[in-house]
Amino acid sequence: MTEFEQLFKGLNIVEEKLQEHILKEGIVQTLPKNTFIVEQDKYIKWLAIVISGKVRVWQENEDRQILLYYVNPIQTCVLSLSATFRDCKSLVHAKTEMETIIIKIPVRFVSEWSFTFKSWNIFTTNSFIISYEDLLLSYKDLAFKKINERLIDYLRSEANRNNSSIIQISHQQLAKEVGTTREVVSKILKQYELDHIVKLQFKKIELLS
Amino acid sequence: MTEFEQLFKGLNIVEEKLQEHILKEGIVQTLPKNTFIVEQDKYIKWLAIVISGKVRVWQENEDRQILLYYVNPIQTCVLSLSATFRDCKSLVHAKTEMETIIIKIPVRFVSEWSFTFKSWNIFTTNSFIISYEDLLLSYKDLAFKKINERLIDYLRSEANRNNSSIIQISHQQLAKEVGTTREVVSKILKQYELDHIVKLQFKKIELLS
DNA sequence: AGCCACTTGTATCAAAAGGTACAAGTTTAA
DNA sequence: TTAAACTTGTACCTTTTGATACAAGTGGCT
Numbered sequence: 001m002t003e004f005e006q007l008f009k010g011l012n013i014v015e016e017k018l019q020e021h022i023l024k025e026g027i028v029q030t031l032p033k034n035t036f037i038v039e040q041d042k043y044i045k046w047l048a049i050v051i052s053g054k055v056r057v058w059q060e061n062e063d064r065q066i067l068l069y070y071v072n073p074i075q076t077c078v079l080s081l082s083a084t085f086r087d088c089k090s091l092v093h094a095k096t097e098m099e100t101i102i103i104k105i106p107v108r109f110v111s112e113w114s115f116t117f118k119s120w121n122i123f124t125t126n127s128f129i130i131s132y133e134d135l136l137l138s139y140k141d142l143a144f145k146k147i148n149e150r151l152i153d154y155l156r157s158e159a160n161r162n163n164s165s166i167i168q169i170s171h172q173q174l175a176k177e178v179g180t181t182r183e184v185v186s187k188i189l190k191q192y193e194l195d196h197i198v199k200l201q202f203k204k205i206e207l208l209s
Numbered sequence: 210m211t212e213f214e215q216l217f218k219g220l221n222i223v224e225e226k227l228q229e230h231i232l233k234e235g236i237v238q239t240l241p242k243n244t245f246i247v248e249q250d251k252y253i254k255w256l257a258i259v260i261s262g263k264v265r266v267w268q269e270n271e272d273r274q275i276l277l278y279y280v281n282p283i284q285t286c287v288l289s290l291s292a293t294f295r296d297c298k299s300l301v302h303a304k305t306e307m308e309t310i311i312i313k314i315p316v317r318f319v320s321e322w323s324f325t326f327k328s329w330n331i332f333t334t335n336s337f338i339i340s341y342e343d344l345l346l347s348y349k350d351l352a353f354k355k356i357n358e359r360l361i362d363y364l365r366s367e368a369n370r371n372n373s374s375i376i377q378i379s380h381q382q383l384a385k386e387v388g389t390t391r392e393v394v395s396k397i398l399k400q401y402e403l404d405h406i407v408k409l410q411f412k413k414i415e416l417l418s
Numbered sequence: 419a420g421c422c423a424c425t426t427g428t429a430t431c432a433a434a435a436g437g438t439a440c441a442a443g444t445t446t447a448a
Numbered sequence: 449t450t451a452a453a454c455t456t457g458t459a460c461c462t463t464t465t466g467a468t469a470c471a472a473g474t475g476g477c478t
Contacts, residue, residue: 059345059348059349059352061349061352061353064352064353066348066349066352066353068345068348078341079341079345082337082338082341082342085334085335085338086338091342091345091346091349092345111334114330114334115324115327115330118324121323121324121330124334125294125320125323125333125337126294128291128334128337128338128341129291129294129295129337131341132287132288132291132337132340132341132344133291133300135341135344135345135348136268136277136288136300136301136344137300138348139268139275139277139344139347139348139351140268140270140275140300142348142351142352143268143270143273143275143351143388144270144273144275144388146434146435147434147435148434170454170455170456171455171456172454172455179352179353180435180436181435181436181437182455182456183435183436183437183438183457183458184434184435184436186455186456186457186458187435187457187458189456190456190457190458200456202443202444202445202455202456203444203445203454203455203456355464355465356464356465357464379424379425379426380425380426381424381425389465389466390465390466390467391425391426392427392428392465392466392467392468393464393465393466395425395426395427395428396427396428396465398426399426399427399428409426411425411426411473411474411475412424412425412426412474412475419478420477420478421476421477421478422475422476422477422478423474423475423476423477424473424474424475424476425472425473425474425475426471426472426473426474427470427471427472427473428469428470428471428472429468429469429470429471430467430468430469431466431467431468431469432465432466432467432468433464433465433466433467434463434464434465434466435462435463435464435465436461436462436463436464437460437461437462437463438459438460438461438462439458439459439460439461440457440458440459441456441457441458442455442456442457442458443454443455443456443457444453444454444455444456445452445453445454445455446451446452446453446454447450447451447452447453448449448450448451448452
């Protein structure tokens, strides 16, 4: 199955005309690990849809980062999507976390098709809705939960995503994911270990419960 | 000008067919101050578009609140919008802050029209985009800024919204807006007063710079 | 005037989170 | 195998934020 066929299947694109358009305008690219797809404050010229691999999306301050979400196969970064509807700079960074195949579509077609083709309309709308609700939940967590809770939440969701109770990550990286410092992460993890909630090894965290 | 005419003008709705639909299915309501439009965890049955007045949208924990945004005339709460595309419960509270006129549209028409009518498509898409970007900026502030900064940001944006350097609000209410406690607000405001950034009076805060 | 509800100012304490510093362990690669 | 880079653990301290408590001020109402 070609990447385009995967795309059509994943987004349930049945309109022949739309398939033709996408075949004509879309570009398949294989990106190595750690390639930037969009960068904060730069203009967006393409809508990228992930076919396989994994893309991390985050925001950055001078010295801190905070994870926004991951883009999984047959999803798009909603922010590049939003940028395609009106010429604007990216508010986030997005970078591949492993070798990733994407299909790039020039922004000018994206909003056009959303009115012409039902399945494209559903795709864009759903992307917005899901991302919005996601972000809203994250916002609530950030507002009301303490760091130790957000940290364990992160670990659990990682375990889930990878289908493994062992998460391979350094404290430093973990600190970046949840927007704090390395020392705080070390302290919290140690406490969780004393409480028999995790087991710590070098660059490995095992969830026990 | 009727409320419907205001709506058509505000959203740039020129399609006669769509105007007919809206006239047929829409309901104009005048809501007194402090009326709930949607409540957290309850189902949404209508899309409400604000014609005049002001609606506050926020999230709640057991004991804390945090402001999400205000819905101004000729806007809709993007969350009820998102709910109209798939049957789901509200993630937020929304309540009128003054007497407010709204037009209610049953949810089942909202997504239908977004594919049939260009202006409705633009309206829904723009609502999503703007709200998403808004929320993203708030998220970043919440992640990286300290409370005193978020507090003064809030005051400045209120001053802007009301076109006045005097904000009439109690410390308690202010605490709820930014998601902290009353004592913290009092302390921070006092410090800003010592720094000649604000002047404090009973239930009034004057911005000096 | 006198009462009541609400508001504001603060002092004290406690908890959460972050910063600095350093020692020791692990990996990688020259 | 040895140095360099990265990783982890932890002690100590500071700042930020929150909780409790109380006194005093304000405005509205009877």
